[in-house]
Amino acid sequence: MQGFKNKLYQYETPPPEEIWDHIADELTNEKVIAMHGHRKNKFLFYGVTAAASIVIIFFGSVFFKKNSSPITTAKRPAAKENQLLAEKIKDSITLNQKILKSIINNPQEKREIVSKESNPNINTKKYLTVAGPEGQPIKISPKVATLIISADNEYPPKPVWSKEIRKWQKIMLSSTTPPTSANFVDMVQLAANKEIMDND
Amino acid sequence: MQKLLYDRFSSKMYGVCLRYIENPEDANDVMQEGFIKVYKNLSKFRGEGSFEGWIRRIFIHTSIEHYRKKVKLFNVTEVAENTIEDDNLSALDSLAVKDILSIVNELTPGYKAVFNMHVIEGYSHKEISQVLGITEGTSKSQLARAKGVLKKIIEKRFGQTESK
Numbered sequence: 048m049q050g051f052k053n054k055l056y057q058y059e060t061p062p063p064e065e066i067w068d069h070i071a072d073e074l075t076n077e078k079v080i081a082m083h084g085h086r087k088n089k090f091l092f093y094g095v096t097a098a099a100s101i102v103i104i105f106f107g108s109v110f111f112k113k114n115s116s117p118i119t120t121a122k123r124p125a126a127k128e129n130q131l132l133a134e135k136i137k138d139s140i141t142l143n144q145k146i147l148k149s150i151i152n153n154p155q156e157k158r159e160i161v162s163k164e165s166n167p168n169i170n171t172k173k174y175l176t177v178a179g180p181e182g183q184p185i186k187i188s189p190k191v192a193t194l195i196i197s198a199d200n201e202y203p204p205k206p207v208w209s210k211e212i213r214k215w216q217k218i219m220l221s222s223t224t225p226p227t228s229a230n231f232v233d234m235v236q237l238a239a240n241k242e243i244m245d246n247d
Numbered sequence: 248m249q250k251l252l253y254d255r256f257s258s259k260m261y262g263v264c265l266r267y268i269e270n271p272e273d274a275n276d277v278m279q280e281g282f283i284k285v286y287k288n289l290s291k292f293r294g295e296g297s298f299e300g301w302i303r304r305i306f307i308h309t310s311i312e313h314y315r316k317k318v319k320l321f322n323v324t325e326v327a328e329n330t331i332e333d334d335n336l337s338a339l340d341s342l343a344v345k346d347i348l349s350i351v352n353e354l355t356p357g358y359k360a361v362f363n364m365h366v367i368e369g370y371s372h373k374e375i376s377q378v379l380g381i382t383e384g385t386s387k388s389q390l391a392r393a394k395g396v397l398k399k400i401i402e403k404r405f406g407q408t409e410s411k
Contacts, residue, residue, distance in 0.1 A: 050340030051347050055367045058262035058344050062278050067253055069279050074249065074286065 214238075249286055256299065257282075260306045266363050267310035269352040281309040307368060311378055314356045336394065338401045350400050358393035365390050 174186035218238040224230060260281060264274040284305050292301050339347050354362060360379060364370040365386070370378070372386040379386065 051336065051342065052367055054344040055266060055347055055351070055363075057259075058266065058348065059258040060262050060265065061258050062261040063275060066257070066275055066278050067250070069275075070249075070253065070282050073279065073283055077283070 252285070253282060256302055259299070260302065263303060263306045264310055266348065266351065266367065267307070267360060268314060273313060277306070277310050277313050280313070281306040284309060303368075307364065308378065311360060314360070315379070336397055336401070338405055339397075350397065350404070353400055354393050354396055358389055358396060361386055361389040362393040362397070 174188060176184045176186050215235060218234055222234050222238075224234065257278070261274065261278055264277045264281070265271070268274045268277055285302055288305070292298065339350065342350075351359060351362065361375055364375050364378070365372065372383045372390075375381075375386040376383045381389075
């Protein structure tokens with residue numbers, strides 16, 4: 048009984064010669080494939096690493112930017128607001144000066160002021176709108192406009208009283224009569240008449 | 248070194264392939280595939296058992312894998328195992344190996360695999376069930392049926408009808 052089993056177990060027959068050629072070819076290709084595969088894996092590894100680094104850097108920068116933005120906004124307001132305020136003041140001063148100069152130097156405005164002074168019943172422009180210290184519109188009378196002029200580069204703009212006001216001060220100081228609201232105009236008129244007479 | 252190994256074992260392994268795979272072209276493919284596996288897995292041989300036995304197992308498994316791609320083995324209803332005694336196959340002893348092989352090759356791939364693995368290689372039904380992905384009962388049934396088929400072939404060829 049063991050005879051056929053042994054015969055089959057030990058059965059051997061030479062394979063076709065081309066089998067080794069195929070095996071040799073396949074082994075060579077395997078080496079090539081393996082080398083290519085290794086290189087491919089190497090490139091793949093570096094590629095994935097580079098891509099991952101870029102992604103991490105991108106998201107990291109976004110994250111830090113997002114997180115640091117409140118800090119910067121907290122740090123910046125002082126400088127930024129100062130800058131904005133300075134610009135606003137500069138604009139305000141420039142605008143004020145421009146408006147006031149235009150009012151003061153405008154002959155029509157002067158005429159209106161004079162005519163109003165001489166005849167209060169004439170319905171002339173009651174108020175002029177000028178830019179305030181914060182850039183807000185402020186209504187002032189044309190008279191006040193002729194009396195004040197804002198100082199350069201000062202905030203809030205300080206009105207510099209004109210010579211006329213100083214003259215009034217002198218009149219009041221030199222007057223022997225104590226100035227009151229009732230005699231104020233009389234004293235001014237008196238001083239003005241005296242000045243005219245002196246000039247003549 | 249690879250060529251030396253091939254020269255040393257190729258004839259024996261080709262014999263193994265032809266026992267499992269009747270078609271020479273398929274046997275050639277298995278030979279090629281089997282030796283590539285041997286070369287790739289040489290480092291895994293731990294020296295436990297004979298080197299030839301290790302290579303033989305690789306070729307048996309490769310042969311099984313090859314025909315499993317083509318033949319689906321189904322679990323079949325168990326039949327009384329070993330109803331055909333091995334002695335009924337004793338007529339094969341007197342035959343030349345090629346004649347034996349031609350008779351065995353008349354078995355279907357499923358029967359042939361179980362017959363070869365159990366009777367020739369000495370695998371247990373448990374091992375066969377694991378390799379072929381079938382139950383032990385199916386392995387036993389396949390073996391019994393394979394022996395029955397072989398008996399009929401032998402009777403047909405040699406008019407040997409007597410059985411013990």
